Amino acid sequence: MKLAIGDVVRDRSDMALGTVIGVTSQTGGNLVAFYVSSHTVRLGEPDRLDVVARHTKPPTKARRVLALIAFSLALLAAFLGGHSARETGADWPLTSLASLGGYMAVAMTYHWGGRLTGPRRFHV
Known part of the structure; x- marks a missing residue:
């Protein structure tokens, strides 16, 4: 536990x-x-x-702004990944996967950053 x-x-x-x-x-x-x-x-x-x-603190204003910035960067990465894949001649499945990969790269970085800086859990 x-x-x-x-x-x-x-x-x-x-x-x-x-x-x-x-x-x-x-x-x-x-x-x-x-x-x-x-x-x-x-x-x-x-x-x-x-x-x-579970104990959770309400998000501060700085964390809300950081979440909005991370979401905007994730959308930008999705657009750039899909656009560059489309320009190289990729069909729609590869374009979709490139967009999803760009979005998930930024979103997972934000998620794991929050996990590392969140409250410490100890095993008993």
Whole structure:
């Protein structure tokens, strides 16, 4: 199970909901520390926890602008790939694949950049 600080988990033993605040290692294995609504911190075994919700931050204005720029660059790459394939005499299937390849090259770069800079998940 991979968790991040701020994920919401439910303990199966008594169905208590809590927010993950960390992990501690014991001799018997790792325990997940989570904050419950009764203003207490509880420890639970990872195999007895269910992930209810993942913690995500709302996108900032800079990230929204970056997404718009990445989308515009992806459309430009798709156009250039398709146009250059068409000018070399390619038929429509190859032109479509060249356009899709140009779009996906930029889109996947943006996607993996977001994954690398996103919240860290740790394995418990």
